[in-house]
Amino acid sequence: MIKNISNLGDAAVYCDFGTEVNKSINSNVIKYFNSIKEKKFKGINNLTPSYNKLIISYDLKLTNFNEVKSYVESINVIDSITSVSKKIEIPVCCHEMFSMDIKRVEEKLNLSREKILDNFLNKEYFCYMTGFIAGMPFLGDLDKNMRVQRLETPRVKVPKGSVALTEQFANIYTFESPGGWNVIGNTPIDVFDSSKEDKPNLINPGDTVVFKEITLDQYKNFNEQ
Amino acid sequence: MSNNYFDIIRPGINSTFQDKGREHLYHIGIPFSGAMDNRNYLIANKLVSNKLDSAVIEFAYQGPHLKYSGAKINFAVTGDVIFKIKKKHTEIEGNCYESYQIENGDEINIISTNKSVYGYLALGGELDIKFQWDSCSVNTKANIGSNDGKKFNTGQRINLKKINSVKDIKKINYINTKIENIRVIKGTNFNYFSEVGKKNFYEKEFIVSKLSDRMGMRLEGPKIENIVNTNIKSEGLIKGVIQVPADGNPIIMLSDHGTIGGYPKIGVVASVDYDRLVQISPGSKIKFKEINLSDAETLFRLYEMETQNLLSQI
Numbered sequence: 001m002i003k004n005i006s007n008l009g010d011a012a013v014y015c016d017f018g019t020e021v022n023k024s025i026n027s028n029v030i031k032y033f034n035s036i037k038e039k040k041f042k043g044i045n046n047l048t049p050s051y052n053k054l055i056i057s058y059d060l061k062l063t064n065f066n067e068v069k070s071y072v073e074s075i076n077v078i079d080s081i082t083s084v085s086k087k088i089e090i091p092v093c094c095h096e097m098f099s100m101d102i103k104r105v106e107e108k109l110n111l112s113r114e115k116i117l118d119n120f121l122n123k124e125y126f127c128y129m130t131g132f133i134a135g136m137p138f139l140g141d142l143d144k145n146m147r148v149q150r151l152e153t154p155r156v157k158v159p160k161g162s163v164a165l166t167e168q169f170a171n172i173y174t175f176e177s178p179g180g181w182n183v184i185g186n187t188p189i190d191v192f193d194s195s196k197e198d199k200p201n202l203i204n205p206g207d208t209v210v211f212k213e214i215t216l217d218q219y220k221n222f223n224e225q
Numbered sequence: 226m227s228n229n230y231f232d233i234i235r236p237g238i239n240s241t242f243q244d245k246g247r248e249h250l251y252h253i254g255i256p257f258s259g260a261m262d263n264r265n266y267l268i269a270n271k272l273v274s275n276k277l278d279s280a281v282i283e284f285a286y287q288g289p290h291l292k293y294s295g296a297k298i299n300f301a302v303t304g305d306v307i308f309k310i311k312k313k314h315t316e317i318e319g320n321c322y323e324s325y326q327i328e329n330g331d332e333i334n335i336i337s338t339n340k341s342v343y344g345y346l347a348l349g350g351e352l353d354i355k356f357q358w359d360s361c362s363v364n365t366k367a368n369i370g371s372n373d374g375k376k377f378n379t380g381q382r383i384n385l386k387k388i389n390s391v392k393d394i395k396k397i398n399y400i401n402t403k404i405e406n407i408r409v410i411k412g413t414n415f416n417y418f419s420e421v422g423k424k425n426f427y428e429k430e431f432i433v434s435k436l437s438d439r440m441g442m443r444l445e446g447p448k449i450e451n452i453v454n455t456n457i458k459s460e461g462l463i464k465g466v467i468q469v470p471a472d473g474n475p476i477i478m479l480s481d482h483g484t485i486g487g488y489p490k491i492g493v494v495a496s497v498d499y500d501r502l503v504q505i506s507p508g509s510k511i512k513f514k515e516i517n518l519s520d521a522e523t524l525f526r527l528y529e530m531e532t533q534n535l536l537s538q539i
Binding site for chain 1 (some may be wrong): 525
């Protein structure tokens, strides 16, 4: 299932599952992720599954690339423990006060603001992975006519709650952070809660997400209800 | 309520509690964090007879000014740092890599780091702070760790749960070596860049930008031209990865980095050079030098032996 294994620097193994992004490749990544996580190989200190890659970080004081690579090649992959996937509704306000890249998206896609929001809102998204910043979900897939590249220079600060697009994906900035995605709205809810150490993420890989548009007034009053 | 505590008179620019950092959380978006310069972190703890993985105060550029109340306690500062110790009738200039004993009413004033970025203040005892996922390390971007995941603020108090009974004064002769040449291993997208781009990457100088912090170090210099695609499908990142966005200016991922990124990876900083990389201050020049995996592993082993050797001398 892994197409190629190489080193990423001297403290990580880079497992390539292919170049496509689809649920079938992603579920292979997750199977490996679960299997390796389960077995606790000496020195492995982090795993990062993504659409079609798995990065295995290790402590170079305890092991090295060849040991971890051989281990990955030898493991019996267990079928991922099927967790219950949830359907989550995320309120989003697309008022111009939040949608700072809507003009750019309109120009790049040659679509009107209304058409873009219409496409974006009337859709169910699959969560492929979480990360970049704590709890940020990577959601797909946007239709072919909705795909736009990252900003040429990433922003130093993207506001917390920003809902943004890049290529076939949407995401939510769970914290203020640097970032290069095209921001089209903002959600008032907390998608990450560090006080819940067991389950800090509202959205997890495998979950389904829908966005529901709210007005600026609803946004402002959201946390006072 | 603790009877032994420090009042923060001046917090400094970026003072936080740090320790070894946290593991096994990349998949939900939480990086290692932890002390940026691991060797100086370990030495600081050893100088005050703490366990090596204890919490310390990390500061950048200007450090905190603290006033102590309580029973006698040892402290030590590591890095390349200018600091003062104010006692009842005297004020002395402190030396790094040496422990000092202070008592009720004394002050520690960390003026600045000298042509470097990070310094460490270890207190001989156990701090009364919150742990999240087995680490006190503050990640200000996600507000995780002790002190509500925030840097120090004026008027706050640092409480100690206990003070070490061993109060020997310890010292080691150590000078931080500075480096300009950072050794890097080829990244997984090395071939996305033009011949001129690759040549510039290894041969030209880059300047560390002011927009550098615990998350990343941004560089300015010759543009690294991409001839394949300026985006990749978002995938995992690790400490030391050098990403090149469409504008051609490299960004090096540091300890509080985002766990996932979509810019091509031209290289990864060899682990052996990480502690010294983070100490390169904005405005300074750096150059990259290619190294293969097996040399990087050997050099790290030697660096680690040197660190252990230093610790055993304390």
